[in-house]
Amino acid sequence: MSLIQFYNVTKVYQPHITALDDISVKIDKGEFVFLVGPSGAGKTTFIRLLFREEVPTRGQILIGGRSIARLKRREVPFLRRNIGIVFQDFRLLPEWTVFENVAFALRVIEVSPREIKPRVEKALERVGLSNRARMFPHQLSGGEQQRAAIARAIVNNPRILVADEPTGNLDPATSREIMKLLEEINYQGTTVIMATHAWDIVNSMRKRVIALQQGRLVRDDREGAYGYEA
Numbered sequence: 001m002s003l004i005q006f007y008n009v010t011k012v013y014q015p016h017i018t019a020l021d022d023i024s025v026k027i028d029k030g031e032f033v034f035l036v037g038p039s040g041a042g043k044t045t046f047i048r049l050l051f052r053e054e055v056p057t058r059g060q061i062l063i064g065g066r067s068i069a070r071l072k073r074r075e076v077p078f079l080r081r082n083i084g085i086v087f088q089d090f091r092l093l094p095e096w097t098v099f100e101n102v103a104f105a106l107r108v109i110e111v112s113p114r115e116i117k118p119r120v121e122k123a124l125e126r127v128g129l130s131n132r133a134r135m136f137p138h139q140l141s142g143g144e145q146q147r148a149a150i151a152r153a154i155v156n157n158p159r160i161l162v163a164d165e166p167t168g169n170l171d172p173a174t175s176r177e178i179m180k181l182l183e184e185i186n187y188q189g190t191t192v193i194m195a196t197h198a199w200d201i202v203n204s205m206r207k208r209v210i211a212l213q214q215g216r217l218v219r220d221d222r223e224g225a226y227g228y229e230a
């Protein structure tokens with residue numbers, strides 16, 4: 001059974017913008033998937049539906065075989081524990097150190113204080129930021145800030161890591177390092193879904209490519225390319 005299953009998913013924003021139009025797709029455990037398409041194609045909407053920030057207008061989404069539409073309000077946090085998320089603009093809290101930013105993801109799910117330190121240290125080690133734990137976001141480079149955001153997203157060992165344009169604010173060399181890191185996380189078993197406009201990255205990595213256009217799924221290639229130079 002696939003980890004993520006979309007069945008005829010349509011999302012209409014009121015009054016009449018069809019952001020996703022009858023999408024059916026399956027993503028297996030351990031896959032690395034690029035979500036591509038022009039601005040407004042529906043990539044962010046796809047991601048929002050995944051972690052239930054939005055609900056579909058029609059259709060069904062199953063994660064781990066469970067319909068996420070039917071989750072009760074108190075069950076939503078359990079879904080979100082299984083999904084780590086990374087954004088283009090990092091979204092670190094500026095008043096907090098790197099350590100505290102990462103620890104926060106554990107505090108909100110009430111991990112016992114004793115466990116927090118070793119788990120944060122391990123996550124920072126995985127992203128190569130052990131020596132930046134006591135620094136504040138503004139003291140870090142963009143690439144380091146994104147690493148900190150990735151540490152926060154994986155500290156809870158989610159099954160799925162979703163990245164919405166994670167290299168959008170980074171230069172090409174730093175972007176490649178971030179991609180290497182996401183690939184490593186993927187090799188260690190986490191399913192990675194990344195929305196991007198970075199056609200050069202997509203073309204060089206030869207992963208699965210799902211292309212959206214005006215809310216429709218127009219292409220799904222196993223070892224795909226971006227398709228055009230955006």
Ligand SMILES: Nc1ncnc2c1ncn2[C@@H]1O[C@H](COP(=O)(O)OP(=O)(O)OP(=O)(O)O)[C@@H](O)[C@H]1O
Nearest residue numbers: 013014017018019038039040041042043044045046
């Ligand atoms: N909350 C909302 N209310 C109304 N319309 C929305 C909302 N969110 C997105 N849309 C519309 O839905 C469509 C898809 O938007 P979405 O953000 O999913 O595209 P995208 O592929 O992520 O674009 P980009 O690459 O620019 O981030 C767009 O036409 C957008 O204007």
